[in-house]
Amino acid sequence: MVYTVIMAGGSGTRFWPASRRALPKQFLPLGDGVTPLLTATIRRVAALSGPGEVIVVTRADLAEATRSAAPELPAANVLLEPVGRNTAPCVAWATETVLQRDPSAVLVVLAADAHIADESAFVAALRTAVKAAEGGAIVTLGIRPTRPETGYGYLHVGEAWPGGLAGVWTVNAFVEKPDEARAAAYVAGGQHLWNAGIFVFRADVMARAVAQHLPAVAEALRGADASTVQARYPGLPNVSIDYAVMEKVAAVAVVPVDCGWSDVGSWQAAWELGDRDASNNAVRGARAVVVDATENVVVAPAGKTVALIGVHGLVVVDTGDALLVIPRERAQDVKRAVDALAAAGRDDVL
Amino acid sequence: MVYTVIMAGGSGTRFWPASRRALPKQFLPLGDGVTPLLTATIRRVAALSGPGEVIVVTRADLAEATRSAAPELPAANVLLEPVGRNTAPCVAWATETVLQRDPSAVLVVLAADAHIADESAFVAALRTAVKAAEGGAIVTLGIRPTRPETGYGYLHVGEAWPGGLAGVWTVNAFVEKPDEARAAAYVAGGQHLWNAGIFVFRADVMARAVAQHLPAVAEALRGADASTVQARYPGLPNVSIDYAVMEKVAAVAVVPVDCGWSDVGSWQAAWELGDRDASNNAVRGARAVVVDATENVVVAPAGKTVALIGVHGLVVVDTGDALLVIPRERAQDVKRAVDALAAAGRDDVL
Numbered sequence: 112m113v114y115t116v117i118m119a120g121g122s123g124t125r126f127w128p129a130s131r132r133a134l135p136k137q138f139l140p141l142g143d144g145v146t147p148l149l150t151a152t153i154r155r156v157a158a159l160s161g162p163g164e165v166i167v168v169t170r171a172d173l174a175e176a177t178r179s180a181a182p183e184l185p186a187a188n189v190l191l192e193p194v195g196r197n198t199a200p201c202v203a204w205a206t207e208t209v210l211q212r213d214p215s216a217v218l219v220v221l222a223a224d225a226h227i228a229d230e231s232a233f234v235a236a237l238r239t240a241v242k243a244a245e246g247g248a249i250v251t252l253g254i255r256p257t258r259p260e261t262g263y264g265y266l267h268v269g270e271a272w273p274g275g276l277a278g279v280w281t282v283n284a285f286v287e288k289p290d291e292a293r294a295a296a297y298v299a300g301g302q303h304l305w306n307a308g309i310f311v312f313r314a315d316v317m318a319r320a321v322a323q324h325l326p327a328v329a330e331a332l333r334g335a336d337a338s339t340v341q342a343r344y345p346g347l348p349n350v351s352i353d354y355a356v357m358e359k360v361a362a363v364a365v366v367p368v369d370c371g372w373s374d375v376g377s378w379q380a381a382w383e384l385g386d387r388d389a390s391n392n393a394v395r396g397a398r399a400v401v402v403d404a405t406e407n408v409v410v411a412p413a414g415k416t417v418a419l420i421g422v423h424g425l426v427v428v429d430t431g432d433a434l435l436v437i438p439r440e441r442a443q444d445v446k447r448a449v450d451a452l453a454a455a456g457r458d459d460v461l
Numbered sequence: 462m463v464y465t466v467i468m469a470g471g472s473g474t475r476f477w478p479a480s481r482r483a484l485p486k487q488f489l490p491l492g493d494g495v496t497p498l499l500t501a502t503i504r505r506v507a508a509l510s511g512p513g514e515v516i517v518v519t520r521a522d523l524a525e526a527t528r529s530a531a532p533e534l535p536a537a538n539v540l541l542e543p544v545g546r547n548t549a550p551c552v553a554w555a556t557e558t559v560l561q562r563d564p565s566a567v568l569v570v571l572a573a574d575a576h577i578a579d580e581s582a583f584v585a586a587l588r589t590a591v592k593a594a595e596g597g598a599i600v601t602l603g604i605r606p607t608r609p610e611t612g613y614g615y616l617h618v619g620e621a622w623p624g625g626l627a628g629v630w631t632v633n634a635f636v637e638k639p640d641e642a643r644a645a646a647y648v649a650g651g652q653h654l655w656n657a658g659i660f661v662f663r664a665d666v667m668a669r670a671v672a673q674h675l676p677a678v679a680e681a682l683r684g685a686d687a688s689t690v691q692a693r694y695p696g697l698p699n700v701s702i703d704y705a706v707m708e709k710v711a712a713v714a715v716v717p718v719d720c721g722w723s724d725v726g727s728w729q730a731a732w733e734l735g736d737r738d739a740s741n742n743a744v745r746g747a748r749a750v751v752v753d754a755t756e757n758v759v760v761a762p763a764g765k766t767v768a769l770i771g772v773h774g775l776v777v778v779d780t781g782d783a784l785l786v787i788p789r790e791r792a793q794d795v796k797r798a799v800d801a802l803a804a805a806g807r808d809d810v811l
Contacts, residue, residue, distance in 0.1 A: 127768075128766070128768070397784075398807075400798045400801050400802055400805075402794065402797045402798055402801060403794075411784065415782060415783065415784065416478070416782060416783040416784070416802070416807065416810045417783070417784045417785075417786075418477075418478070418783070418784070418785045418786070418787075418795075418798040418801075418802075419786050419787075420785070420786070420787040420788075420791060420794050420795065420797060420798055421787055421788050421791040421794065422775070422786050422787065422788065425772070425786065427784070427786055429779070429784055432765060432766060433765065433766040433767070433768070434747075434761065434765065434766070434767045434768070434777070434779055434784070435767075435768045435770070436767075436768070436769050436770070436772050436775065436777055436786060437768075437769075437770040437771055437772065438770075438771050438772065441770060441771040444752065444753075444770050444771065445768075445770065447752045447770060448750045448752055448768035448770055451750050451752060451768075452750055452766070452768075455750075457748075457766065460766045
């Protein structure tokens with residue numbers, strides 16, 4: 112069986128005021144404007160993993176939100192972390208859980224909060240990765256870069272992966288986030304792909320890798336069930352699976368893919384992914400009145416009238432209790448408003 | 462007695478979305494952020510005219526809003542125009558109404574929707590004007606210009622008004638809205654004042670002037686009561702008191718005044734009149750979070766959190782059902798959104 116493990120514990124603040132502590136980004140319809148990202152992620156992998164084979168790992172306080180976004184999942188398939196411990200303990204726990212059900216299972220691990228424009232290309236790449244994983248490889252998907260992005264790590268692609276599977280290559284190196292010049296060289300060179308944190312492997316292979324590189328984690332989780340994990344989880348190291356395992360494995364395979372992947376990193380993405388009018392305004396929810404206004408993104412409650420006159424490149428997000436106005440190019444700075452609200456004790460809107 | 466006649470029939474659209482057809486500008490707290498302009502206007506003249514001597518002329522459909530803003534007024538002091546007919550029929554009707562109560566009354570006539578920063582200077586000027594009016598003059602207040610405004614008419618000041626009353630002068634001419642060069646020359650020259658449409662006169666003097674220059678209006682309104690006016694009003698000419706009477710009277714007196722008068726003409730005025738933070742943002746109602754944002758004006762429901770990041774010189778107005786975002790320097794263009802909404806049949810937000 113192919114199990115898909117969806118990491119859904121993020122607490123993103125960059126989509127405030129739509130995202131809140133109790134309703135982070137993965138529960139918002141930031142892709143198509145209708146479907147929560149987590150729900151869309153589950154649907155996207157349905158051809159590989161049915162509801163019984165989808166595991167969502169999330170924060171304990173997001174249990175109810177997860178049930179709402181993924182009502183078809185068995186309760187035992189929602190793993191609730193008592194505290195966040197980055198991706199290594201998360202992947203190790205999911206691997207142990209799947210291993211107990213199906214010793215020969217293959218796992219697809221990915222985040223809940225990405226958007227994929229070309230889902231069939233994505234699923235095809237996953238199928239290729241699953242085949243390679245069945246042969247024992249730990250495989251990552253490598254996204255062909257469409258711009259010299261400095262916010263992502265890269266994968267340096269090497270030779271064809273041994274075994275003759277078409278479309279599978281060797282990762283020469285995991286590359287840290289580059290500066291602009293290096294990012295531009297990566298895009299031009301064609302030998303670097305974005306590391307989107309999407310991994311495919313056999314459960315037993317990953318269990319061995321964790322035992323080798325994170326023996327304490329393997330020990331703590333061996334034979335664990337949901338209740339014993341609650342006590343042991345806080346003691347686990349707060350490290351990423353990339354750093355703690357992937358970069359230490361002798362050889363990792365990569366399947367390059369060009370599927371319109373977006374990490375939906377800020378409100379800028381809502382503009383990029385949204386339907387846009389003739390003046391390049393992306394409007395969700397609101398009934399917009401636009402006069403001499405271009406390249407704005409508006410998100411507002413259904414039916415609210417929003418009039419934009421003579422403004423350009425703005426993000427305007429209204430949630431009823433809160434309103435954000437920020438230039439699109441500064442969308443990353445939303446967290447400065449969140450920090451200011453936290454400092455002011457405004458938990459009511461966080 | 463000094464009666465004050467407040468013209469409150471305006472249907473301004475420049476304060477949308479706060480102003481609506483059923484709640485135009487004069488009912489909004491655009492001066493101090495708390496008191497509706499009409500209410501503030503009544504309080505301002507209280508030293509001259511008590512509630513029994515304040516007459517409000519407004520549209521019939523604004524009767525209820527007027528009662529709310531001016532509950533202390535006797536019902537007979539609210540004159541309801543069945544249709545708008547500009548200021549000449551309005552002043553003539555108010556004059557006739559006052560004349561029936563007190564043949565020796567002096568009337569102060571002004572609009573409901575201005576803001577006055579220095580109320581004592583304003584009231585002192587009115588007292589001077591009342592004295593001149595008691596002697597038979599038709600008097601206007603002339604606002605000392607503080608900028609070369611091209612949106613107002615001007616009064617060209619002549620010699621001292623005969624009779625030796627300090628601070629009263631003769632109007633040489635009513636001057637049309639000037640172009641920028643002329644407006645600048647007016648400010649520099651010191652002989653021109655803004656015509657704010659504030660007039661003071663004895664009821665019998667105005668009645669004679671109306672009989673002379675608008676005989677049909679005088680005839681229609683002579684002896685009229687509120688009910689007979691309803692039938693006759695639609696037949697009256699749609700002309701201003703300035704054009705139809707003031708400019709034709711042989712001599713009009715003027716009392717110059719420097720009182721921080723504002724006609725509260727657009728959302729720009731909310732910024733000018735509002736308390737501003739260290740970054741020159743004027744915020745009303747909202748709980749604002751401001752990061753690198755300057756010279757904005759925000760109006761939102763009490764308690765709504767509004768975060769402005771990296772934006773400058775914007776007007777942001779949220780009324781719950783509608784939201785406006787426009788640069789302050791384009792504040793006059795709000796009516797383009799109103800026109801677009803009207804064309805789209807969006808009477809629900811107009």
